[in-house]
Amino acid sequence: MSESSQRVEVSDHDYRRITTFVYDEAELFEEKDYQTWLSRVTEDISYQMPVRGVFEKGQQSEQKFQNGYFDDDLDSLTLRTTLWAQASTTVAESPPSITRHFVTNIRAYAGEAAGTFQVTSNVLVFRIRSTSSTPHLFSCRRNDLLREVDGELKLAYRLVKMDEPVVQSPNLSFLV
Structure with a gap:
């Protein structure tokens, strides 16, 4: 949704529900509580994090998104988070990283379908490994679709747009 005239503001009550959902997430x-997080996504979840490319075109640079770090559904998210949670099956998170997620600029609008919400936010993830003294910062914008399911909000779609074209980290073994 790029035109502000097309946006329908949500009620204060719904905005509080949405921000609570985002902060709880x-x-x-x-806490790496992926089982609880998975219970808060829909069965048809689409979680995408494409690679950002910057291309020179004349005097302007274009930003395009291609391929992806993540292009997951519920099954692949379940497998991915299960592997991260089991230190014996992966070296990527052994020992586990410490992360902090700073979520700002949360904007929420009524979705096209009843009981849905279009939500955008900016996220900064601070990550440090106990085996390294150098932290990594990940800055991105998220475009989400939240859907009301049995009175609860659930994540149905997420598009993560990283701000940097090259991720300066050995892996992306965390969710944004």
Whole structure:
């Protein structure tokens, strides 16, 4: 949704529900409580994090998104988070990283379908490994679709647009 005239503001009550959902999600990521997080996504979840490319075109640079770091559904998210949670099956998170998720600029609008919400936010993830003294910062913009399911908000779609074209980290073994 790029035209502000097309946006329908949500009620204060719904905005509080949405921000609570977003902040609770950040806490679940930091606690690595992926089972609880998976219970808060829809069965048809689409979670995407494409690679950002910057291309020179004349005097202007174009930003395009291609391929992806993540292009996951519920099955692949379940497998990915299960592997991260089991230190014996992966070296990527052994020992586990410490992460902090800073979520700002949360904007929420009514979605096209009843009971859905278009949500955008900016996220900064601070990550440090106990085996390294150098932290990594990941800055991105998220475009989400939240859907009401049995009275609860659930994440149905997420598009993560990283701000940097090359991720300066050995892996992306965390969710944004």
